[in-house]
Amino acid sequence: MRIPAISERWRNRLIAFLLFVFASGLVIHAQRDQGIARDEVVYMNYGTRYADWWVDFASGVDGITHKDTITKHFGGARPTDGNREHPPLMKTLFGLSERLLHDELGWTSQTTGYRVPTALANGLLVSLVFLFVLGFWGRTAGLASALLVLFLPRAFFHAGLASFDAPVVAFWFASLMAYYKALQSKWGFLWLGLCTGLTLATKHNAIMLPAVLLPHYIYLVWRMRPPAGNRVWRLWAGFRECRPQVLLGLFVVAPAVLIALWPWLWFDTQTHLKEWIGFHLGHVHYNFEYLGTNWNAPPFPWHVALVTTLVTVPLATLVAALSGFIMVVTRYRKGERADGDGCPAFLLFLSAGVAIGPFLLRSTPIFGAEKHWAPAIPTLCIFAGLGLVWMAKRASDSIELARPKWNRKLVHRASVALLLTTVIGAAWLETSHAHPYSLSHYNALAGGAAGGADLGMNRQFWGYSARGVVPYVNQFAKGDVSAPVYTHDASSAWDRYRREGLLLGGLPNAGREKAGIRKSKIAFVVHEKHFARHDYLVWEAYKKVQPSFVLLYDGVPIISVYVRDELLRQ
Amino acid sequence: MAADVPASNTDGGSAFAKLARGLVPAVLTLAAALYSALVVCNAGESEATSAQWNRLAAEVQGARTATELIVFAPDWIDPIGRQYLGDQMDVEMASRMDSARYSGIWEVGLDGARARETRGLIADRTLEAGPLSLRHYVQAPAKVVFDFTSKWREGKSSGPMQGRPNLSLQEVDFAPHRCIKVVPRPDQTAIMTFEGIPLGSKIVGYVGLADIFTRRDIRDPGRLSLLVDGELRETVRAGIDDGWQRFEIATSPGWGTVEFRLTAVGAKALDRRICFAAEARE
Secondary structure, three states: OOOOOOOHHHHHHHHHHHHHHHHHHHHHHHHHHOOOOHHHHHHHHHHHHHHHHHHHHHOOOOOOOOHHHHHHHHOOOOOOHHHOOOOOHHHHHHHHHHHHHHHHOOOOOHHHHHHHHHHHHHHHHHHHHHHHHHHHHOHHHHHHHHHHHHOOHHHHHHHOOOOOHHHHHHHHHHHHHHHHHHHHOOOHHHHHHHHHHHHHOOOHHHHHHHHHHHHHHHHHHHHHOOOOOOHHHHHHHHHHHOOOHHHHHHHHHHHHHHHHHOHHHOOOHHHHHHHHHHHHHOOOOOOEEEOOEEEOOOOOOOOHHHHHHHHHOOHHHHHHHHHHHHHHHHHHHOOOOOOOOOOHHHHHHHHHHHHHHHHHOOOOOOOOHHHOOHHHHHHHHHHHHHHHHHHHHHHHHHHHHHOOOOOHHHHHHHHHHHHHHHHHHHHHHHHHHHOOOHHHOOOOOOOHHHHHHHHOOOOOOOOHHHHHHHHHHHOOOEOOEOOOEEOHHHHHHHHHHHHOOOOOOOOOEOOOHHHHHHHOOEEEEEOOHHHHHHHHHHHHHHOOOOOOEEEEEOOEEEEEEEEOHHHHHO | OOOOOOOOOOOOOOHHHHHHHHHHHHHHHHHHHHHHHHHHHOOOOOOOOHHHHHHHHHHHHHHOOOOEEEEEEOHHHHHHHHHHHHHHOOHHHHOOOOOOOOOEEEEEEEOOOOOHHHOOOOEEEEEEEOOEEEEEEEOOOOOEEEEOOOOHHHOEEEOOEOOOOEEEEEEEOOEEEEEEEEOEOEOOEEEEEEEEEEEOOEEEEEEEEEOHHHHHHOOOOEEEEEEEOOEEEEEEEEOOOOOOEEEEEEOOOEEEEEEEEEEEOOOOOOOOOEEEEEEEEO
């Protein structure tokens, strides 16, 4: 039987789909080993609440759109009531997903049910990166870029959490693609509005998207202006050439999408919007270790985003990105068009610059590190993909000059295969090794996790690594005898470990701070610089400094577990 | 549209040079990938094993005297060190003011790292166990004539302050220190006076601000002034980033009255937790 040939277009769509399935599936599979992050628990809880509201809304329950009912589900008087400091899209999807996959179908655990939407968003990002690069620079570069986006230790970790950091990158990038759609077609602005609206409904850093798109749009208008006529008329003509509906999509449709998805904005819209943005402009500065110093107040070092990126992205990806960057800049300086009519390289520069820019100001909070400027990372991976293709071509061209009799096509294919498999393979190896403690991972440039510790880089955050001490703590579950556990930064996740069947009974959460430690028979301390005081509180209460167990990642302590002597003797 | 990157190396030079130039970026990238993979594959290899730790712990157990200190380097291996040697350490040792009163120091270092406590000392005994080194140092211990910290109850407190002074284990500069904690009222001075105590040739002490969260939220400094027999001898400013600061003054052996004046500098200095420890030494 002859298999019918499929067109190039469909073949690429199939590749994009397979990338989506592969990336989503891999993350869904891998996240099962990841601990539950502190903030994730908050998003899960509110996700359930939001989802309930939407289900009632869809069912036409009486009074569901009443101001009081919406306030009860989505808001409240205080700035963090109803978790209204974060837009609702992903939380709502977490709740709906858990309801469907866990409650209704029973296909997943509860935690996985909540996390699936993030994994799917990350899968979407991977396939969109492929399609974007494919359109401008070809399939090989597209595949390389997409896989490099997938195999980033830190991003892979965030893709497995019920939080907003991976989804906002996906929707941010989708907005860049939709922007081109808006430039190309009459109704494309609706796509732009939809994608930007979804980004806004995901995380507050989306408000910076116009700073990416507008300068690029202005540049295109300037480029499209006709050669003759007065300056104003020429610019106006250029503007008309560039589908002015783009602005409609960005400034009318996108906010409408945000409002439609966030019932909290259905009344007192201006006030609620102001409060949302105001919360982040005046956000408390959490403690964060960087280069040996605990930072909790501005001015922060201007280089945090750059250095953190340098020591967390796989080294070969960085080198390839540098090559891609040099290639694009060199060709631009030579007057060659490196990136076609749409100037995608410029758009990618703007995207990375705007995502990272606030962190150069020295006043933007730095806690959260790479996840806060994550929308910059696809740019880096795309340049890495371009760099790999360029290097392979350069290498095969050189070999051809030196060995003209060799089969040119074969040499080129071998160069591409060698470079891509080695660099992507190294990125995969690093991502796989770092999992599930990726926030403690540092790349070869830093000297690995131990090098990161030597440099005094942040060890972790959100207390997610507590999952790693659960098997040790389980040893002390003795039937009906209760051994309360001081769970430090994992207190909100502790009960979820029990519900997931990971934690045995009789090991309840002892409570917070000194009272919790006093009550506890087992105590663990998550190692972050500013958490050192918790060790000392335990020493005083337990009258010893010896932990019974230390959870290590590549030899670096990430959690210490203390057990009272009487429990050890039992 | 597919990548259309022009061939380079159309200029002069030998075929080999052209080939080399064309291959350099690819080779560098491959080298980076391989190095990166190597680091990942060897990540667990340089980790010290339980057997290696236990070997050093047994060595210390057999040879250490009660007046000897145990330290680890670099700082971040401290939890692992305490896991294996913690049964030979107590809270007092871990929260010491400094290392001067110990007659010897046992230092466990990873990959040749040295602890700040052994700076300037020469090891008289060394044992290697994989990436770990155990070194023993002997030092002349400081002779303490009067320990203000452990005898804090002998001091009389006065002046506006929150609560009373107390001896507690505090986090100062992200390290544990057993110290006298005093919280003066904003822009006020609290005083601790030790009357008629024995003095040696010097008073050595340390001061710092306790608790990372109050250091974050209250940015105003504290200040310690040290008076001996009514004469101001030393003033130390304790800012939020100044850490555990050492001070030392010379004294005449005999008896005297020592006064520590702790000030929360500025009207906004609420809950300024000033911690200090001091000893009169021979």
